[in-house]
Every structure is written in structure tokens, then in C-alpha cells.
Amino acid sequence: MKQMLKGMITIVTGAGRGLGEALSYGFAQEGAIVCPWDIDEENLNKTAGKLETMKRLGKKAKVDITDEKQVSKEMELIESEFGGIDILIANAGILYSYEITEFPEDRWRKIIEVNLTGYFICAKYAARLMKKKRKGVIIQINSKSGKKGSYWNSAYAASKFGGIGLTQSMALDLAPFGIRVNAICPGNLFESPLWQKSLFQQYSKKWGISIEEVKRKYVEQVPLGRPCTYKDVINVAVFLASDRAEYMTGQAINVTGGQEMR
Ligand SMILES: NC(=O)c1ccc[n+]([C@@H]2O[C@H](COP(=O)([O-])OP(=O)(O)OC[C@H]3O[C@@H](n4cnc5c(N)ncnc54)[C@H](O)[C@@H]3O)[C@@H](O)[C@H]2O)c1
Incomplete structure (x- = not known):
């Protein structure tokens, strides 16, 4: 079967484990050259090792996505090695859960910092490279919590609701440059x-x-x-990253088996 993303230079954040790891292999199977990023070096090396055996490893990097200097530096290195990027999957995210009157402020700030500001920083520098080629795709891994509040989940929901606002606003800013920006809202993995x-x-x-x-x-x-399974999310992400979704931007697609209707 024809690979849908042959040769596409793809950064996946939070690629060390979980959904980000699965997305890295899923995109590699579709022919993408994957640059895995994670703050956790041990897990990052594991993912990079497997991508290498698949002959689809681009450049691995230990990056904290909340650190603008680290992100901009790594983007520069990728540009000099590969001439730019085609796809960013902003997947890295964290969750701490507390009832609202007991929510520690530092944990609140950390969630917003990683899930929302980290997404902004990665998208900002990815879009700078994509603008030069007048083409590119940004996909945020959001959540069903990005559309509906949930118990003990105020910071995570706020960060994910914010992510949809950021996705739509970037889609408007970047549409004139041929860059599409969409989010995926998975159910329970x-x-x-x-x-x-x-x-x-x-x-x-x-x-x-x-x-x-x-x-x-x-x-x-x-x-x-x-x-929800990793495969359900990979299927939609591959579609959104491919030219088959060329008329889609600013969307937040539910991959929930219909859960949001109940
Ligand atoms: N697990 C679920 O049921 C579920 C459901 C819907 C959406 N999501 C979303 O999917 C994404 C991945 O979730 P997961 O369950 O695989 O999480 P996970 O905790 O298993 O993996 C997240 C990865 O991100 C990395 N990371 C954390 N902070 C980072 C930082 N500052 N810089 C770089 N990397 C960092 C971690 O080291 C880890 O490898 C998240 O955005 C999450 O909100 C998860």
C-alpha cells in the first residue's frame, strides 16, 4: 500500500512514551522521517532506537518544550540538517488532578506551561520554518477535556480549551502561507x-x-x-497530516467513539 507521508520531516513532542511514542512509529510506518523530542532522555533513546531500526529516524533531541531557547535552537539544527520541517505533532502534555479549592498554584501553572505555552512555543518556531517553504502541517494532541469540563480537572481542561483557541488563531495567521493547523481530541486511552x-x-x-x-x-x-486506542488517533493524525486533508484547518476533531454526545 502507498505510504501517505513519504519523506516528510516530522517532529513529535513527548515521543518517549505513551501516545507520542505510538504516533512516532505510526508516522514512520507511513514513510515520515521522525524527529522525536522528549524531556525524559531514557525513554527518548528507546523511541529513537526503534525508529533507527525502522530506518526512519531524523534527529532525536532532549528538549523541554517550555524552554523557548531549547526549542528554537533545536529547530535551527533541524533546519540545517534537513532544510526545514513538514509536520509538527504537539503531543507532550501533563495532568495533575485536584478539586478546585485544593489546587496548588504551582501545579496549576505547570499544567498551563506545558500543555498550552509549550504548544505555543513549538508551533511558533515550527511555523517560522514552514513559512519559508509556504507549506506545513501542525497537529495538536488535545483531548475531549478541551471541549467539556470535568471533575477535579480544572487546570488540564483550561489548558486544553486554550489549546483549541490557539489552534484556531494560528490557523488564521498561517493559512495565507499554506500552513494548516488542527487539533485531535481523543477519548480515554x-x-x-x-x-x-x-x-x-x-x-x-x-x-x-x-x-x-x-x-x-x-x-x-x-x-x-x-x-480509544493509539491506532484510532494515528489514523486521524496521518489523514490530517496528508494532502487528503488539504481543505481542513482550524478544526478540533473528536476521536471518542461518540462519547461527547452522552
Ligand atoms: N492518556 C489519555 O487517555 C489521553 C486522552 C486524551 C488526550 N491525551 C493527550 O495525549 C498526549 C499524550 O498523553 P499520554 O497519555 O501519552 O502522556 P504520557 O505522560 O504517557 O507521555 C507524555 C510525554 O511527554 C513528555 N513531556 C512531559 N513534559 C514535557 C516537556 N516539558 N517537554 C518535553 N516533553 C515532555 C513526557 O516525558 C512523556 O514522555 C497529551 O497531550 C495528553 O493530554 C491523553
């Missing part, structure tokens, strides 16, 4: 470390039910009757 290592146990304890019952409770909210 049960296979992610977030759910596997923390949320299942947390909710099971909070509600006094088993992990299997927690899973059932969430899946019952999904009309299509199953959790």
Missing part, C-alpha cells in the same frame, strides 16, 4: 501509562470498585462501546 499506572488505581480506590468495574464505567459512556 486505556493503553496509556496515564491510565495503566495511575488513573485505574486512583478511581478504583476513590469509588471503592474494582479496576474492571472502572473500565466498564468508562466504556459505558462510549456509544461505540470500547476505549
Whole structure:
């Protein structure tokens, strides 16, 4: 089958684990040359190693996306090595969950810093390179929490709602330069470390039910009757990155099995 992203230079932030790692391999399978970024060097090396065996590694980099100097420097290095970039996947994100009156200010600020300001910084410097080629695609990994508030989740929801405003505004600024900007809003990714290592146990304890019952409770909210998978997100991201989506910009696409309708 024809690869949809052959030779496309693609930065994936938060590529060390979870969805970002899966997106890196998914894009590599479609022929993209992937530049994985992460703040966690050990996981970054693991992802880069696998991309290398797939012969699709561009340039790996330990980058903190909230640090403008690190981001601009790395973009310069990629430009000198590859002549620019074609695709940015702004995936890196964090979540801390507290009831609003107990939310520590430093944790609030950190979430906004990584999920919103980090997205802005990466998109700013990616767009500078894309403007020179008058072509490019920026995809933000948002969340269903970017469209609907949720309990104990004020900072994360605020950061993700903000991400949709940023996506739309950048889409307007960059449309004249042939650059498209869209967001994907996935549902619950049960296979992610977030759910596997923390949320299942947390909710099971909070509600006094088993992990299997927690899973059932969430899946019952999904009309299509199953959790979101990495593959569901990769499919939509590959489409948005490809020329098949050439008339789409400023959108925030739900990949939720219809969950937002319930
Ligand atoms: N897991 C879910 O159910 C789910 C659902 C909807 C949306 N999302 C979104 O998907 C994205 C990925 O989520 P995940 O569950 O794979 O998370 P994860 O915690 O497994 O992975 C996030 C990666 O980002 C990296 N990172 C964190 N801060 C960084 C920084 N300042 N600079 C560079 N890298 C940094 C981490 O080291 C980690 O490797 C996030 O934006 C998240 O909001 C996740």
C-alpha cells in the first residue's frame, strides 16, 4: 500500500512514551522521517532506537518544550540538517488532578506551561520554518477535556480549551502561507501509562470498585462501546497530516467513539 507521508520531516513532542511514542512509529510506518523530542532522555533513546531500526529516524533531541531557547535552537539544527520541517505533532502534555479549592498554584501553572505555552512555543518556531517553504502541517494532541469540563480537572481542561483557541488563531495567521493547523481530541486511552499506572488505581480506590468495574464505567459512556486506542488517533493524525486533508484547518476533531454526545 502507498505510504501517505513519504519523506516528510516530522517532529513529535513527548515521543518517549505513551501516545507520542505510538504516533512516532505510526508516522514512520507511513514513510515520515521522525524527529522525536522528549524531556525524559531514557525513554527518548528507546523511541529513537526503534525508529533507527525502522530506518526512519531524523534527529532525536532532549528538549523541554517550555524552554523557548531549547526549542528554537533545536529547530535551527533541524533546519540545517534537513532544510526545514513538514509536520509538527504537539503531543507532550501533563495532568495533575485536584478539586478546585485544593489546587496548588504551582501545579496549576505547570499544567498551563506545558500543555498550552509549550504548544505555543513549538508551533511558533515550527511555523517560522514552514513559512519559508509556504507549506506545513501542525497537529495538536488535545483531548475531549478541551471541549467539556470535568471533575477535579480544572487546570488540564483550561489548558486544553486554550489549546483549541490557539489552534484556531494560528490557523488564521498561517493559512495565507499554506500552513494548516488542527487539533485531535481523543477519548480515554486505556493503553496509556496515564491510565495503566495511575488513573485505574486512583478511581478504583476513590469509588471503592474494582479496576474492571472502572473500565466498564468508562466504556459505558462510549456509544461505540470500547476505549480509544493509539491506532484510532494515528489514523486521524496521518489523514490530517496528508494532502487528503488539504481543505481542513482550524478544526478540533473528536476521536471518542461518540462519547461527547452522552
Ligand atoms: N492518556 C489519555 O487517555 C489521553 C486522552 C486524551 C488526550 N491525551 C493527550 O495525549 C498526549 C499524550 O498523553 P499520554 O497519555 O501519552 O502522556 P504520557 O505522560 O504517557 O507521555 C507524555 C510525554 O511527554 C513528555 N513531556 C512531559 N513534559 C514535557 C516537556 N516539558 N517537554 C518535553 N516533553 C515532555 C513526557 O516525558 C512523556 O514522555 C497529551 O497531550 C495528553 O493530554 C491523553
